[in-house]
Amino acid sequence: MIKLEPELNIQSGTPLLEIINLKKYFPVEGGIIQRILPTQKDYVHAIDDISFTINRGEIFCLVGESGCGKTTTANILVGLEEPTAGSFKWKDNLISYQDLKPKIKDIKSQIVFQNPYSALSPRMRLGDSVLHSLIIHNRVQDKITLKRLKNAFKSEIILFISALFSIFLFIISFMLDASSGFLIAITAALLFTLASGIYVNYSLIQKKKIADPRVLDLFTEVGLSPALQYYFKYPHEVSGGERQRANIARAIILNPELLIADEPTSMLDVSLRAGILDSLKSLQETHNISILFITHDLATARHFGDRISVMYVGKVAEMGSIDSIFKNPLHPYTKALIEAIPTPIPGDKAYNLPKGEVPDAVHPPPGCRYHPRCTYAKFPYCETEEPELRELFPNHYVACHFPLNSI
Amino acid sequence: MTSSILSSARKTQSNDRYYNKALLEIKNLIVEYPVKEGNVRAIDDVSLTLYRGEVLGLVGESGCGKSSLGFTILKLLKGGVIRSGEISFNDINLVTIPEGEMQLLRGPELSMIFQASQNALNPLQKVLNHFIDTLKTHYRWNDESWQKILELLNRLEIPESRLEDYPFQFSGGMQQRIVIALTLILNPKLIIADEPTTALDVLVQARLLEILKEIIKEYDLTVLYITHDLGIVAEITNRVAIMYAGQILEIGDTQTIFQNAAHPYTRALIEAIPNVKDEEKKLLSFIPGHPPDLRNPPLICCFADRCSYSQDICHSKKPQSINLNFENGVQHKVKCFIYDDRYGHLFDQK
Incomplete structure (x- = not known):
């Protein structure tokens, strides 16, 4: 059991969100026989007792291999998943996990998902998608904005109907074949087309008024300029970035x-990644947002984040500032991860790669969870005793019995 | 000092081992996908030579045509049409030979490792059956086969006891190893590896790359390694081809490409990769804009809109590929006006 030590709170900057002893177990649904018989139920230990603090205005990275519990942590923090146990401290106010869900709107957290292709509704314009989140959260007080949204559709319907009507008049006039009726019909049709044209032109000017100025400003800020053009585009018309x-x-x-x-x-793609990260960083600075950056790519975390927490099978293996962790990794797992990433330098080789695979999270290995793969493991100590997260250097925590600086 | 010795050592080695005999030669290949609004030119005038025993990396962003090229070589392209060009493999033109003969080449001669290995395995069949099926389909099942399967499993570090398991019981990395073993059991000469490690975790990927490297040497394979990760390319390949918008913009020795890239796109791409072993935190650079629309592309340089060196000439003509001479004697080609004698003076800096 990790005890929350008071040192954990003392960081540069004031803490925004503290996560204390968070746990999330998913029950394993067995077959019919297992469900009927009162056997012992198995659990996937997705998150097994982790604690960390996110400070105001910092970028906190959470890295690890797939299945280590990174995304589950994110889902819990936006209220998409309910934790098994654990509590939260939001700006020094303790919130138990039972109160988390109703208070999720108070905890002003928002999420950016992994897959940009499925996260946006294909039937909504980009601008409307963004505005929609304001409507859902009841931030659109004025009814005018809502009306504008409806008007945008109205103009298109009017154009369509008038075009249909003029075609209809043409056909009628040819069918009647009366010269005077023909002339009247032609003039009427022309008038209709003219009127609809004027209306559409007018509605184009209207578009500027329809578009919400808050969204337009933000579009320019995140690099979608000219904002007005992007506002009325559908997701399939734009690229992934x-x-x-x-x-x-x-x-x-x-x-x-x-x-x-x-x-x-x-x-x-690589050529676009840095652009997105750049805009995230500038947004973070102008709006003073804290970012919980979840990734499996240590190279990105190294250049983007302020502090980092390395997770392994639901546990925090190492935590600290980016510089101290990458220059001086103390946990063998962190070192292996850093070594394993292919660098863009020919001839650079990885050494001391751990063998085997990530263990099953249903029955995680006893003691240190990394010991079956660890090249430095000492038996039987690593096999029996679970290491605690302890502070070896200022702001540098490691959960290992034999950290690498002691070898 | 050491680097010069190394490079000279590389030179002799490279001349001995590679570049003697071409195994696969692609000449002026054009592949298009007919769609409603015209033709998407996925591969635009690509010429490429693969020498026996080398690992050629094919790098590019998504949608640049690198996978299309892989599928074209095996003639497994769905929806695409080969408009012109020639693919000669051991003096056989793969473009014109009938499907029946192509079927005989696939497997024992040319083979492919796909991106999502879990989809390549039959979920209802035990792993052992996969091996037997593969060998029997190609009429290669004999008394020594059993020995060969065990030898390969041993080589790829798959425990023998797991032959009776179903594919879902294996992890992603293990499944990929099985797929590689299935590819190798027929002794192909050329392997097209289409992002074989993309879906894997870093540690598993690193281990698999090590195994791949050893196997390529042992079995004397020729590999076309398709990937978007320049880090992997630096680790495993001898030569690299940089692909963009269906064209090969630069091709050359791996060492040269990484240290002395000629094309502005290659340089920008290499600068955009974060290196985990950097001493200091630094701002990453990126390439503004996005790749061009490949529906009926105009006859200009495909990278001109995003290039920081671009001049008027880049927006009016299509560059031809130019041979560059580097010390190590490996052929280096680049498609850029900067290196063209006729237009080089238009650019202030190189």
């Missing part, structure tokens, strides 16, 4: 204090 920018705008428009970015760049 632009879609992710719209996703970020949708999260930011609610003025969150905590933004959770769940692998926002892993679906994007």
Whole structure:
């Protein structure tokens, strides 16, 4: 059991959100026989007692391999998942996990999802998608904005009907074949087309008024310019990077204090990634948002984050500032991860790679969870005793019996 | 000092081992996907030579045509049409030979490792059956086969006891190893590896890359390694081809590409990759804009709109590929006006 030590709170900057002894177990649904018979139920230990603090205005990275509980943590923090146990401290106010869900709106957290292709509704214009989150959260007080939204559709319907009507008149006039009736019909049709044309032109000017100025400002800020053009585009008309920018705008428009970015760049190409991260960083600085940045890519975390927490099978293995962890990794797992990433330097080789695979989270190994793969493990100590997260250097925590500086 | 020795060592080695005999030669290949609004030109005038025993990396962003090229070589392209060009493999033109003969080449001669290995395995069949099926389909099942299967499993570090397991009982990394073993059992000459490690975790990926490297050497394979990750390319390949908007913008020795890239796109791409072993935190650079629409592309340089060096000439003509001479003697080609004698003076800086 990790005890929350008082040192954990003393960080540079004031804490925004503290997560204390968070646990999340998913029950394993067995077959019919297992359900009928009163056997012992198995649980996936997705998150097993983790604690960390996110400070105001910092970028906190959560890294680890797939299945280590990163995304579950994110889902809990935006209220998509209910934790098994644990409590939260939001700006020094303790909130138990039972009260979390109704208070999730008070905890102003928003999420940017991994897949920009499925996170936006294909039937909504980008601008409307962003505005929609304001409507859902009852932030659109004026009814005019809502009316404008409806008007946008009305203009298109009027154009369509008038075009249909003029075609109808043409056909009628040819069928009648009376010269005077023909002339009248032609003039009427022309008038209708003219009127509808004027209306459409007018509605184009209207578009500027329809578009919500808050959304337009934000679009320029996240790099979607000219904003007015992007406002009326559908998701399929723009590229993946632009879609992710719209996703970020949708999260930011609610003025969150905590933004959770769940692998926002892993679906994007390398040449676009840095652009998205750049806009995230500038947004973070101008709006003073804290970001929980979840990623499996340590290289991105190294250049983007302020503090980092490395997770392994539901536990925090190492936590500290980016610089001290990457220069001086203390946990063998962290070191292996850093070594394993292919660097863009030919001839650079990885050493001391751990063998085997990530263990089953249903029956995690006893003692240190990394010991079956660890090249430094000492038996039987690592096999029996679970290491506590302890502070070896200022602001550098490690959960290992034999941290690498002692070898 | 050491680097010069290394490079000279590389030179002799490279001349000995590679570049003797071409195994696969692609000439002026054009592949298009007919769609409603015209033709999407996925592969635009690509010429490429694969030498026996080398690992050629094919790098590019998503949608640049790298997977299309892989599928074209195996003639497994769905919806695409080969408009012109030639693919000669051991003096056989793969573009014109009938499907029946192509079927005989797939497997024992040319083979492919797919991106999502879990989809390549039959969920209803035990792993052992996969091996037997593969060998029997290609009429190669004999008394020594059993020995060969065990040898390969041993080599790829798959425990023998797991032959009776179903694919879902394996982890992603293990499944990928099984797929590689299935590919190798027929002794192909050329393997097209289409992002074989993309879906895997870093540690598993690193281990698999090590195994792949050893196997390529042992079995003397020729590999076309398709990936978007320049880090993997730096680790595993001898030569690299950089692909963008259906064209190969630069091709050359891996060492040269990473240290002395010629094309502005290659340079920008290499700068955009974060390196985990950097001493200091730094701002990452990126390439503004996005790749061009490949529906009926205009005859200009495809990278001109995003290039920081671009001049008027780049927006009016299509560059031809130009041979560059580097010390190590490996052929280096680049498609850029900067290196063209006729237009080079238009650019202030190189």
